[in-house]
Amino acid sequence: MRSVNKKKGPDSWSHFLSMSLDRLRDRGLYRQLRLIDSPVAPSVTIDGRPFLLFCSNDYLGLANNSRMKAIAAETALSWGTGSGASRLISGNNSFYCNLEQAVTGFKETEAALIFSSGYTTNVGVITSLVDRGDLILSDALNHASIVDACGLSKARVQIYPHGDIDALKNLLDGRPATGKALVVTDGVFSMTGDLAPLPELDKICRKYGALLMVDDAHGTGVIGPKGSGALDYFNMDGQGIVQVGTFSKALGGLGGFVAGSSQLIDYLINYARPLIYSTALPPAVLASNREGIRIIQTEPSHRERLSSLISYMRDGLGRLGFQVSPWPTPILPIVIGDVEETISIAQHLWDKGIFVPAIRPPTVPQGESCLRISLSALHTPADLDRLLMAIEDYYKKGS
Numbered sequence: 001m002r003s004v005n006k007k008k009g010p011d012s013w014s015h016f017l018s019m020s021l022d023r024l025r026d027r028g029l030y031r032q033l034r035l036i037d038s039p040v041a042p043s044v045t046i047d048g049r050p051f052l053l054f055c056s057n058d059y060l061g062l063a064n065n066s067r068m069k070a071i072a073a074e075t076a077l078s079w080g081t082g083s084g085a086s087r088l089i090s091g092n093n094s095f096y097c098n099l100e101q102a103v104t105g106f107k108e109t110e111a112a113l114i115f116s117s118g119y120t121t122n123v124g125v126i127t128s129l130v131d132r133g134d135l136i137l138s139d140a141l142n143h144a145s146i147v148d149a150c151g152l153s154k155a156r157v158q159i160y161p162h163g164d165i166d167a168l169k170n171l172l173d174g175r176p177a178t179g180k181a182l183v184v185t186d187g188v189f190s191m192t193g194d195l196a197p198l199p200e201l202d203k204i205c206r207k208y209g210a211l212l213m214v215d216d217a218h219g220t221g222v223i224g225p226k227g228s229g230a231l232d233y234f235n236m237d238g239q240g241i242v243q244v245g246t247f248s249k250a251l252g253g254l255g256g257f258v259a260g261s262s263q264l265i266d267y268l269i270n271y272a273r274p275l276i277y278s279t280a281l282p283p284a285v286l287a288s289n290r291e292g293i294r295i296i297q298t299e300p301s302h303r304e305r306l307s308s309l310i311s312y313m314r315d316g317l318g319r320l321g322f323q324v325s326p327w328p329t330p331i332l333p334i335v336i337g338d339v340e341e342t343i344s345i346a347q348h349l350w351d352k353g354i355f356v357p358a359i360r361p362p363t364v365p366q367g368e369s370c371l372r373i374s375l376s377a378l379h380t381p382a383d384l385d386r387l388l389m390a391i392e393d394y395y396k397k398g399s
């Protein structure tokens with residue numbers, strides 16, 4: 001918080017706000033809310049104009065699935081819209097128990113605990129597990145909710161370079177003799193779409209007695225033979241690992257969860273402040289989240305369709321000369337490098353009614369600005385062709 005003016009009263013606050021906003025405008029980072037006038041889908045209406053979206057996290061198209069909607073609607077009609085209190089008071093119900101049991105089965109752990117969002121799950125888990133005198137080792141590309149949770153904890157935080165096992169090992173070698181160590185990483189990284197080296201991380205954490213926490217918000221429902229995420233992809237059993245995920249992406253709903261041992265969950269019920277001091281989710285949300293898991297477990301066709309679209313897009317981008325990541329995730333960043341160029345391509349696509357977000361520093365490192373394409377099982381090959389042709393067209397025009 002820079003103080004821009006020592007003058008007291010409302011004027012100085014207004015001055016502070018306008019200076020802060022101007023600073024963003026000067027750097028091209030000023031943002032405004034857009035109005036999306038239709039349900040989540042590849043084709044939407046934004047500020048009155050039709051757009052083809054390549055930016056949503058609704059990877060399987062479940063956010064507007066008819067069974068999900070029917071269950072949410074029926075549950076709301078019989079159980080109402082609110083839960084009335086936090087879970088430890090009177091907000092707990094059979095919808096929570098059923099959903100936690102489903103998560104436990106899906107992630108193959110002893111127990112699970114639901115939070116109001118993925119963000120508050122990370123805050124609750126990290127701030128309750130570590131304290132003053134402890135150490136958190138966090139991947140450089142971890143999601144903002146992990147970064148914020150680390151900042152809220154009283155532990156010392158060290159950032160290791162993205163996916164760098166040797167650097168992590170050095171930090172663990174040099175750690176103080178006392179205090180606990182928590183290693184935290186995204187499973188699938190949200191901006192780059194790559195996977196954390198989980199087998200190696202697990203091995204090194206065991207060796208050093210550190211606890212491994214994996215936030216698989218983007219992998220859950222999408223990758224691995226069972227679709228349960230990055231650990232499933234690597235064929236790991238998750239023993240001793242704290243697994244975080246969210247219902248808000250492939251699962252098409254809202255809420256976060258942590259899965260692990262019964263002892264861990266018992267601990268979190270007693271210590272995680274976002275669970276204790278925030279109102280429970282409405283039954284309708286819990287019921288449709290439960291249906292999302294059921295759909296993923298019983299209808300592999302959604303995942304298969306997504307997977308063939310990922311290959312199709314990867315081939316198309318390869319033909320245009322882009323280096324494409326080999327990971328089987330629906331996040332396909334194309335690195336442009338230069339900020340201005342990245343914005344100019346995104347603008348060209350926008351003008352053609354295609355929304356692909358330009359990701360710039362500080363979200364990615366300097367010189368690594370990219371277009372972050374994310375795919376949904378509801379896209380068609382024709383949708384992808386439209387995007388590929390629009391990108392090709394940009395380069396043909398020699399802009």
Ligand SMILES: *Cc1c(COP(=O)(O)O)cnc(C)c1O
Binds near residue numbers: 119145190215
């Ligand atoms: C989106 C995301 C979250 C936050 O989840 P919400 O349910 O949207 O709050 C947490 N971690 C990662 C890695 C994410 O991508």
